[in-house]
Amino acid sequence: MPLIVPVMVRGINNLSDARYCAGMGADSLTFRLDSAFPDALTPETVQELSSWVAGVQLIGEFDTLPIDQINSLARQCGLHAVLLHRRHTPDELAELTIPALRAINWIPDMLPEDVDMLLREQAPHYAGFVIATAPQPLPNPAEVTRLTEHARMYRIWLGAGFAPDNLRSYVEAVNPAGIVLQGGDEIKPGLRDFDEMEAVFEQLED
DSSP states (O other): OOBSSOEEEEOOOSHHHHHHHHHTTOSEEEEEOOTTSTTOOOHHHHHHHHTTOOSSEEEEEESSOOHHHHHHHHHHHTOSEEEESSOOOHHHHHTOSSOEEEEOOOOTTOOHHHHHHHHHHHGGGOSEEEEOSOOSSOOOHHHHHHHHHHHHHSOEEEEGGGOSSOHHHHHHHHOOSEEEEEOOOOSBTTBOOOHHHHHHHHHTBO
16 A cells, blocks of 8 residues: 555565565565574575565665675565665775665764764665654653754664654654664464554555
8 A cells, every 4th residue: 555655664574474475555565685684584585585575675674784785685585675784885885796784773962963974974875764662761852853854864764663643744744755664473383473564564554
């Protein structure tokens, strides 16, 4: 179904999630392919899962792997982009064969000018920034205002948890590049509870 904002679903590890999220209109699915992650998938598993979906961007998440290995896995799995957890030099990023997004954390006490510098310096080398995990407490009104300003200047994806109550109103106010959801585990093969995720997709339906 059409959504008012692109949706990225991270940590896809089963066919139920992959097919459901693609069918609900998700723009992209991420797969953890770096062995540094405790829940990393094999390339063969990613190939199998992705073969059942169409019309979505396939994104690999990486942390410690060097660029040459990332490129190799990207080719093997047919990835459209990568989500990098660790900062790389501009020279390293230039060796990537597909676009890169950067996963960053929200730091509540970080000075606004430091946030500005971080985004400004890294923006030329990334296709966007992913702030998937909302902090506790949530950003105050002044921080939300700055976040909105940054979302106008840079492609920033925000976790659904940033919305204090009404996700749709929050998206319309902040206007991020996209919303990030977290995939889950099947109760047993082929059985998954999608009630919570369905509620989010319904809020974002166009």
